[in-house]
Amino acid sequence: MEQITMMPRIGDNAPDFEAITTIGKLTFSEYNKGNWVVLFSHPADFTPVCTTEMSGFAKEMKFFGDHNTKLIGLSIDSIHSHIAWVNAVYEKTGVLFEFPIIADIDMRVAKLYGMLQPGESETAAVRAVFIIDPKGKIRLIMYYPMNVGRNMEEIKRTLVALQTSDENKCAMPLDWKPGDKVIVGAPKTLEALAERKKSNLEMVDWYLAKKSLA
Incomplete structure (x- = not known):
């Protein structure tokens, strides 16, 4: 066999x-x-x-x-x-x-x-x-x-996305490319949620927030 x-x-x-x-x-x-x-x-x-x-x-x-x-x-x-x-x-x-x-x-x-x-x-x-x-x-x-x-551009894009994510401890949204905002991990405590609400992050909702790396 x-x-x-x-x-x-x-x-x-x-x-x-x-x-x-x-x-x-x-x-x-x-x-x-x-x-x-x-x-x-x-x-x-x-x-x-x-x-x-x-x-x-x-x-x-x-x-x-x-x-x-x-x-x-x-x-x-x-x-x-x-x-x-x-x-x-x-x-x-x-x-x-x-x-x-x-x-x-x-x-x-x-x-x-x-x-x-x-x-x-x-x-x-x-x-x-x-x-x-x-x-x-x-x-x-x-x-x-x-x-x-x-698709060579997709191979290049995903390579840079992985490297950028590792370096900045973040995640990438749909169609992300260098220069775009990245996604910050969701808060895991109520205290972290309160801190997020006072931050200058781009808040779509409490669990979905973006920031610029520039």
Whole structure:
């Protein structure tokens, strides 16, 4: 009987692994240490939607670097296929995928992270995105089907939202973006409620109050 592996969840420690990548062999926990990481999978090399997505990540390398974030991709292809694809895209478009891409030919990492979903495919990873914090904890998970490309602006927005929330101990409202007001945690005592009513917070109701970080 096949052993069922529990898919990682938000709040779990990111499963560690060693893998061959386009920048050499790496251990994920070492790559993650002290940095945020966006780990993302794509179905296959030399495919059109995947090429647009990987190019999108490559073009945003400076943004992610400025936000203390490393990128790492994955597909169930060989290292030779990855190298050939990276080279082909660079020759045709001038865009170089400088971040590591995991060669997961045995599907070990894809299975570890729940990137293989049989309803879509048993041999190709769906378009998964994991945002992992510097302590190695999974903070956000997105799954996209194989025929729909991801939204890069949403990936960037949620990364900044997580980092801002951690730094300021607050929550983010619908459609939050940098510069918008944030949500302050609801009071848990009557005394805290009285203090809130005297504050200069933007009060929608006693439990919903906003403030500017500027």
